[in-house]
Amino acid sequence: MAATSRTPAAASLDSVAESLQPQLSLRERKKIKTRTTIRRATYRLIAEQGYEATTVEQIAEAAEVSPSTVFRYFPTKEDIVLTDEFDPIMLRELRSRPAGEPPLESLRAIITEAVRLSLLHDRDETLQRTRLIAEVPALRARMMESVAATSRLLCEVLAERTGRDGVDLEVRVFAMAVLGALHETTVYWAERNHEDDLLDLIARTMNTLSDGLPLGTQPT
Template sequence: MRLFREQGYKATTVEQIAEAAEISYSTFFRYFSGKEDVLTRDNYDPLLIRAFEEQPSGLSPLQALKNAMVSEIARMSEDELTTMRERNQLVIAIPELWSATVNGMTQMMQLIAEMVANRVGRNSDDLTIRTLAGAVVGVNISVMLHYAENPDADFAGLLEEALGKLENGLGL
């Protein structure tokens, strides 16, 4: 993030990222497909899965997802939240990063569908399961955009509020 902040995304090279991380150029590519992957890769999936699986069985799938997501965000430090906001701001501003992020959101939708399907004993390709997963991903996108534009906002609070609105039928 420091290099992107100082030089801009386009001017920052993989070589510079590898040097700053004190790794070789080839080692960089063992972990990342390119510099866009540094900003768009989601490392929180295992945490989300664990938190979701720990939710009480009496909760609806949406309640369990909301609790799991909010609890993991609430555990993030101020530095992690600042980095996430800065990363989101870059992603929104740079078309190739936005495209990679949308692709990642599709993968997130599939992950959520699989988690929910396992919880309720249905198939992940069930239309209702996919619709719920898509709605949750949509909420994440709206919160991501809002947080990037409102840096003083409480990300965990926004996520909880937005998922609560979804849970309550949005009330439009």
């Protein structure tokens, strides 16, 4: 994601996502801004009164949109917390990685950069989001649905790069293994009160996927 060097450090993560997609039309950029406004209003309300007490009607009022607009962009309240603008960027970046690079190494580079950007530009929101995923059962359940949807998109690009069929078992297992491992990593991070370095945890996760699980050793 080399384009990030042009983005000011103070920019929000959603602004970064927009800047990484210069091909977006004005209509698409307006959609991102509306989604961003709704998300930020949601996080403010949740920080003040908790997840369960926050209603879509309150979110709409805080974001100065109608409840129907909220539902048009986010089918459920859980989706407001869980979705972001980075899936299309991840797929585009994966397509642009060097030919012949092992898929896991390509994803390691892309995911590491995405996490770095999250921590740099929207650390507080990243902390809140991962804490909610760890603590709210409805979000945990919806997150797995989101992972499955992203996995299907990832399979298409992995198939292109590997010359396989996107419905092959091996492609599907690989995509879900990576995304499921990342989900578990963020839950682990949140359960430990975000005391660990998330980039270190991501590195450990990728190493485990690459090397397997050694017997009788502990990370240093």
